[in-house]
Amino acid sequence: MTLTAPESLSAGPAPRHETVPPVKLWLCPNDALPPAIAAVLASRWLDERENKTAARFLFERDRRQYLVAHTLVRRALALEAGLAEAELAIWRSSRGRPFLQPLPGGLPRGGDHLDFNLSHAGGYSLLGIVRRQRIGVDVESLEREARALETILSTFTPEEQLWASGAPVGRQRDRRVLRLWTLKEAYSKARGLGLGLPFDEFSFSLADDRGVLAFRPPADDLAGRWRFLELEPVPDVLVAVAVPADEGSAQHLELHHGFPWDRAAPHTIALPEPVGAPQD
Numbered sequence: 001m002t003l004t005a006p007e008s009l010s011a012g013p014a015p016r017h018e019t020v021p022p023v024k025l026w027l028c029p030n031d032a033l034p035p036a037i038a039a040v041l042a043s044r045w046l047d048e049r050e051n052k053t054a055a056r057f058l059f060e061r062d063r064r065q066y067l068v069a070h071t072l073v074r075r076a077l078a079l080e081a082g083l084a085e086a087e088l089a090i091w092r093s094s095r096g097r098p099f100l101q102p103l104p105g106g107l108p109r110g111g112d113h114l115d116f117n118l119s120h121a122g123g124y125s126l127l128g129i130v131r132r133q134r135i136g137v138d139v140e141s142l143e144r145e146a147r148a149l150e151t152i153l154s155t156f157t158p159e160e161q162l163w164a165s166g167a168p169v170g171r172q173r174d175r176r177v178l179r180l181w182t183l184k185e186a187y188s189k190a191r192g193l194g195l196g197l198p199f200d201e202f203s204f205s206l207a208d209d210r211g212v213l214a215f216r217p218p219a220d221d222l223a224g225r226w227r228f229l230e231l232e233p234v235p236d237v238l239v240a241v242a243v244p245a246d247e248g249s250a251q252h253l254e255l256h257h258g259f260p261w262d263r264a265a266p267h268t269i270a271l272p273e274p275v276g277a278p279q280d
């Protein structure tokens with residue numbers, strides 16, 4: 001079977017009469033999964049490639065983060081698809097984006113398409129799952145080195161740099177830099193491009209507190225096609241989600257905390273309307 005990355009951003013419009021399933025978002029702190037349990041689950045669920053990657057980490061802290069992130073992916077996808085964790089075939093595009101390999105007869109729990117995206121940072125794993133479309137997610141902790149934040153800032157557009165630098169040095173400025181960064185990562189990860197998309201080729205205008213006011217896309221995309229959600233589910237942990245706003249796309253997101261041992265009730269959040277380009 002030839003496996004190529006789907007380049008379209010949507011798997012096609014949903015029939016109008018169908019209820020559109022919500023976007024699922026899982027935020028899991030490393031503490032939610034004790035290391036010994038993570039190791040047992042990983043030995044049963046992860047594939048050869050994942051196990052090899054886990055074995056390569058020099059620091060135990062990094063291995064732990066990786067094992068929590070990847071057991072979370074397999075557990076949440078298994079629940080969503082109706083398959084066993086170890087049965088999920090996950091492949092990567094030439095740019096490193098993981099995809100769930102479709103099953104010829106569709107998924108046991110309905111539908112034939114699931115997209116997901118993972119981010120892990122600062123002791124948290126964030127996983128977004130969506131049916132029909134594409135999703136990009138990013139999580140960042142505000143505890144970042146000042147030098148790293150200056151480097152990040154230098155990759156933004158001049159308007160974004162001006163806006164971020166307009167806040168007093170310290171927490172407020174760091175927050176602006178990381179809000180822009182998580183949104184940019186979420187967008188480029190939804191597109192499957194990762195850091196292959198220069199971050200000064202598209203820009204966000206943000207509200208002071210939270211929320212995207214305008215989005216100027218890169219040259220190969222159109223304005224008004226995306227919904228962006230910013231969250232701070234835990235103090236000083238910033239999350240961004242990007243999903244296409246095609247006809248039949250999800251209107252809501254379900255936010256789950258912790259490891260998916262059971263189907264505890266999530267928080268339901270309305271996805272913001274798609275945003276257009278800034279008025280020049």
Ligand SMILES: CC(C)(COP(=O)(O)OP(=O)(O)OC[C@H]1O[C@@H](n2cnc3c(N)ncnc32)[C@H](O)[C@@H]1OP(=O)(O)O)[C@@H](O)C(=O)NCCC(=O)NCCS
Pocket residue numbers: 066069094095096097098117118119120121137138139185188189190191192193194195196
């Ligand atoms: C994707 C990328 C932006 C991640 O940035 P980051 O902030 O360090 O990491 P995050 O924790 O937010 O995300 C990492 C996860 O994103 C996913 N990912 C990797 N490449 C991706 C891509 N091109 N698009 C979307 N998601 C991607 C993976 O699940 C990865 O975690 P994993 O490797 O443990 O499975 C960056 O790694 C990147 O640009 N990679 C592409 C590199 C590339 O072009 N490689 C080409 C082959 S050499």
